[in-house]
Amino acid sequence: MSRPTNVRVRGTTLYFLPVQTRMPLKFGAQVVDRVSCARVCVRVEDSRGRSAVGWGETPLSVAWVWPSPLTWEERETRMQDFCRTLARELPAFDASGHPMELGDAFQRHRLHALLDAHNAAHAEPMPHLAALVCHSLFDLAVFDAFGVLHERPVFELLGEEFLGSDLAYFFDGDARFAGQRPAHYLRPRQNLMPVWHLIGGLDPIERDDLTGSEPNDGYPVLLRDWIRADGLRCLKIKLRGTDAEWDIARIVQIGRMSIEEGVLWLTADFNCTVTDPVYVTDILDRLLIEEPHIYGMLLYIEQPFPYDLEAHRIDVRSVSARKPLFLDESAHDWRFVRLGRELGWTGVALKTCKTLTGALLSLCWARAHGMTLMVQDLTNPMFAQIPHVLLAAHAGTIMGVESNAMQFYPNASLPELAVHPGIFRRREGVLDLGTLRGPGFGYRGSEILRALPPAENL
Numbered sequence: 001m002s003r004p005t006n007v008r009v010r011g012t013t014l015y016f017l018p019v020q021t022r023m024p025l026k027f028g029a030q031v032v033d034r035v036s037c038a039r040v041c042v043r044v045e046d047s048r049g050r051s052a053v054g055w056g057e058t059p060l061s062v063a064w065v066w067p068s069p070l071t072w073e074e075r076e077t078r079m080q081d082f083c084r085t086l087a088r089e090l091p092a093f094d095a096s097g098h099p100m101e102l103g104d105a106f107q108r109h110r111l112h113a114l115l116d117a118h119n120a121a122h123a124e125p126m127p128h129l130a131a132l133v134c135h136s137l138f139d140l141a142v143f144d145a146f147g148v149l150h151e152r153p154v155f156e157l158l159g160e161e162f163l164g165s166d167l168a169y170f171f172d173g174d175a176r177f178a179g180q181r182p183a184h185y186l187r188p189r190q191n192l193m194p195v196w197h198l199i200g201g202l203d204p205i206e207r208d209d210l211t212g213s214e215p216n217d218g219y220p221v222l223l224r225d226w227i228r229a230d231g232l233r234c235l236k237i238k239l240r241g242t243d244a245e246w247d248i249a250r251i252v253q254i255g256r257m258s259i260e261e262g263v264l265w266l267t268a269d270f271n272c273t274v275t276d277p278v279y280v281t282d283i284l285d286r287l288l289i290e291e292p293h294i295y296g297m298l299l300y301i302e303q304p305f306p307y308d309l310e311a312h313r314i315d316v317r318s319v320s321a322r323k324p325l326f327l328d329e330s331a332h333d334w335r336f337v338r339l340g341r342e343l344g345w346t347g348v349a350l351k352t353c354k355t356l357t358g359a360l361l362s363l364c365w366a367r368a369h370g371m372t373l374m375v376q377d378l379t380n381p382m383f384a385q386i387p388h389v390l391l392a393a394h395a396g397t398i399m400g401v402e403s404n405a406m407q408f409y410p411n412a413s414l415p416e417l418a419v420h421p422g423i424f425r426r427r428e429g430v431l432d433l434g435t436l437r438g439p440g441f442g443y444r445g446s447e448i449l450r451a452l453p454p455a456e457n458l
Contacts, residue, residue, distance in 0.1 A: 005161075044146060093105075196234040248283055272329055341366075
């Protein structure tokens with residue numbers, strides 16, 4: 001719907017920021033020791049010729065989006081190339097609107113064609129999830145620029161005053177959503193949020209797990225030290241999904257330490273490695289019998305099964321009857337959330353790295369259908385952390401937000417930490433968003449003393 005507040009994208013400037021982990025992160029079947037963060041500056045313009053710039057950033061998390069025998073370098077290079085393609089194509093996309101309208105239209109009418117063209121030149125196709133991650137930084141930057149242009153925070157721009165299309169338009173004409181906007185499903189901003197700590201498959205728990213190669217950089221290494229230093233009350237456990245005895249032992253080991261240290265909640269993440277629900281239900285049933293306290297601490301289970309729901313239509317009700325079961329990689333957009341609900345999933349893990357547009361639509365559809373919400377991390381440093389925690393602050397999650405960049409590359413965000421200490425450091429088990437203020441996402445970028453690499457030649 002045409003409105004004077006609508007904008008067009010007029011220009012993009014793209015950067016890649018390399019980040020090295022201080023400790024390896026085991027992610028499914030792959031070990032991560034570095035990541036490239038894609039950052040973009042987008043300029044938008046309204047019908048009166050007023051313009052503003054906004055920023056978006058996302059880690060190109062190859063291991064999460066693209067399990068493959070291809071080398072890390074091959075996959076990362078292709079994702080970077082696709083970001084360059086998007087940086088050229090977005091200003092050429094002939095559309096005007098609210099950021100949600102622009103993001104939705106680009107995904108419906110352009111992203112798939114660009115991905116098909118990219119994949120036609122390669123033997124192995126890049127997954128749609130990887131394309132969404134590449135698009136997400138542009139989507140975020142448009143939201144930020146829109147907020148700057150209208151001198152309002154992003155999450156105050158999601159009602160009828162600024163967004164012409166109602167949710168029925170986005171949800172393929174579903175009359176249930178006629179006249180509704182995302183603001184209807186959001187919560188007032190929560191500035192203090194419980195924070196989840198990630199325990200990777202290679203993370204040392206006890207001193208016997210140390211190899212001597214761990215960093216001596218002033219940050220904790222052992223889990224007990226992390227719990228005490230950051231006052232943690234919520235722990236997320238990465239599991240193998242292919243070795244039940246290891247998985248149970250890992251949960252029990254961490255669970256017993258958690259009880260000793262006053263941790264309240266646990267969750268288990270299988271990262272799409274399980275193919276039979278019996279694998280998960282057997283683990284849960286054993287915990288219920290043998291470790292009932294630890295079983296009770298498990299707040300939910302995250303994405304045990306292959307993320308392509310259409311290819312793997314697994315009935316998961318036996319798992320969700322025991323514990324809330326959350327879609328993560330599978331929740332590409334609200335249509336996959338709908339399919340997941342039909343198969344028995346009960347919750348959705350939102351991520352800004354699948355575009356804020358998509359996260360907001362999934363949030364609205366899920367909440368309208370009684371599903372529970374969580375906001376999960378992609379080990380977000382620097383600018384990527386800020387929209388991530390803001391989404392959680394407005395989403396009304398089951399329990400706070402996951403945030404683990406301070407575990408794996410804390411020094412990557414030191415310039416941002418100086419301006420937003422409560423967002424880039426965990427204290428007393430919470431994040432504090434009180435420093436976020438101003439229009440857009442409230443980055444306060446002019447105060448952050450970060451030198452950027454040369455912009456990409458597009």
